Every structure is written in C-alpha cells, then in structure tokens.
Amino acid sequence: MPGGTRRPRIGVMGGTFDPIHHGHLVAASEVAQSFDLDEVMFVPTGQPSYKPGVSPAEHRYLMTVIATASNPRFTVSRVDIDRDKPTYTIDTLTDIRRDRPDAELFFITGADAVAQILEWRDVAQLWDLAHFVAVSRPGHVLSVSGLPEQHVSLLEVPALSISSTDCRSRVRRGFPVWYLVPDGVVQYISKHHLYRSVE
Ligand SMILES: Nc1ncnc2c1ncn2[C@@H]1O[C@H](COP(=O)(O)OP(=O)(O)OP(=O)(O)O)[C@@H](O)[C@H]1O
Numbered sequence: 001m002p003g004g005t006r007r008p009r010i011g012v013m014g015g016t017f018d019p020i021h022h023g024h025l026v027a028a029s030e031v032a033q034s035f036d037l038d039e040v041m042f043v044p045t046g047q048p049s050y051k052p053g054v055s056p057a058e059h060r061y062l063m064t065v066i067a068t069a070s071n072p073r074f075t076v077s078r079v080d081i082d083r084d085k086p087t088y089t090i091d092t093l094t095d096i097r098r099d100r101p102d103a104e105l106f107f108i109t110g111a112d113a114v115a116q117i118l119e120w121r122d123v124a125q126l127w128d129l130a131h132f133v134a135v136s137r138p139g140h141v142l143s144v145s146g147l148p149e150q151h152v153s154l155l156e157v158p159a160l161s162i163s164s165t166d167c168r169s170r171v172r173r174g175f176p177v178w179y180l181v182p183d184g185v186v187q188y189i190s191k192h193h194l195y196r197s198v199e
C-alpha cells in the first residue's frame with residue numbers, strides 16, 4: 001500500500017441483541033483477535049421483518065451500549081435502528097461503507113445465521129462490501145458450503161451455549177440471567193421490566 005498506510009479493519013457484528021449476551025461478546029472479541037481488527041461495531045437491527053415481536057429498538061440499543069462500554073475497541077452503531085424500514089445487511093454494509101470509506105469491513109455472523117445467508121436480500125452484492133467471518137455456535141453445524149470461499153472465513157470460538165431466547169425465557173420464569181449477560185444488562189432488564197410477559 002502506498003506509504004505503508006494500513007487501512008482500518010472494522011468488524012461489524014449485526015444482531016437483534018434482545019438482549020445482548022456473553023456469546024455475542026466472546027464471538028466479537030475472538031474475531032477481533034484473529035483478524036487483527038481495530039474496532040468491532042455492534043449494529044442492533046431495526047424491527048427485523050423476519051422476527052416479529054422483538055423489544056423496542058431503543059432498549060436493545062441501550063443494552064448493547066452498556067454491554068460494550070468497557071471495551072475500548074467496541075462501538076455501537078445506530079444505522080439500522082435509525083433507518084425507517086426493515087433491516088437488511090445490504091443496507092447495513094452500504095451505510096457503514098459510506099460513513100467509513102477508508103475501512104476494510106468484516107461482517108461477523110454465527111453458524112445459525114450464516115446457514116441462511118443465501119436467502120438474504122441481494123446476497124450476490126454482499127461479498128464486495130465485506131469479508132464474512134462465520135463463528136461456531138453450540139447446537140449449530142458451522143458450514144459455508146455453497147458460499148464463495150474467498151469471501152468467507154470460518155472461526156472456532158469458545159463455546160457458550162447462550163441464546164437471547166433462553167435469556168428472555170429465564171427472566172419470564174423468574175430465573176437469573178447473571179453471568180449469561182453483562183451485569184449492567186441484568187440491571188437494565190430489571191429496571192425496565194423487560195421480558196416479564198409472554199411474547
Ligand atoms: N452463543 C453464541 N455463540 C456464537 N454466536 C452467537 C451466539 N449467540 C448469537 N450468536 C450470533 O450473533 C449474531 C446475533 O445473534 P442474535 O442477536 O440473533 O442472538 P440470538 O441469541 O441468536 O437471539 P435469539 O435467541 O433471539 O434468536 C448472529 O449472527 C448469531 O448467530
């Protein structure tokens with residue numbers, strides 16, 4: 001590269017984060033280490049058309065801010081929650097590229113999400129916007145068959161058998177979520193009475 005300048009390397013971790021949990025944070029941290037990322041940008045989805053009934057975006061955004069605040073490399077983006085239409089990754093990556101044209105982007109996705117990727121909107125255009133990193137997740141087979149090899153990498157990360165669905169269910173049933181989600185998120189859920197009623 002001219003002058004030896006290194007382009008910033010930014011991980012993009014999209015998710016519903018309802019709520020964010022330690023599985024998300026460990027995945028982001030591991031990808032940051034393995035891919036020498038300067039930043040991991042967490043991007044809470046707007047109202048995803050394929051997941052009805054998710055919590056209001058502002059709650060999910062604030063929990064994501066609380067969960068990532070202590071890591072100097074973690075940031076949170078509002079691009080998806082501020083866009084007034086359903087969230088698609090093609091729009092997420094297009095907006096981030098517009099804001100950070102100098103950066104190399106790495107989209108981080110779990111084994112369950114990557115298995116669906118060929119059904120994502122405008123999938124053929126996604127590969128030019130970011131390199132995709134698919135991370136392992138307990139209960140899901142990590143496979144990228146059918147995906148373009150040069151645009152997708154696989155990474156084994158420490159197995160944390162945590163899901164947002166299970167966290168919501170535990171809160172609803174009166175079970176603790178301490179140590180499954182960051183302490184501040186436990187307190188935020190309690191303060192705002194999230195997940196108390198049947199979805
Ligand atoms: N425990 C985990 N280990 C690795 N990746 C994970 C884990 N949990 C979620 N991910 C990945 O993080 C991204 C965002 O996930 P999401 O916010 O939907 O969480 P979730 O736990 O899958 O939620 P839900 O149970 O509500 O479907 C997805 O790419 C998902 O595959």
Ligand SMILES: O=C(O)c1ccc[n+]([C@@H]2O[C@H](COP(=O)([O-])O)[C@@H](O)[C@H]2O)c1
Nearest residue numbers: 014015016045087088089090113120121
């Ligand atoms: O673009 C799409 O068609 C698409 C379909 C499903 C999921 N995604 C993205 O995948 C990420 C994880 O989604 P989810 O539902 O597992 O939280 C999030 O950033 C979503 O916007 C994207």
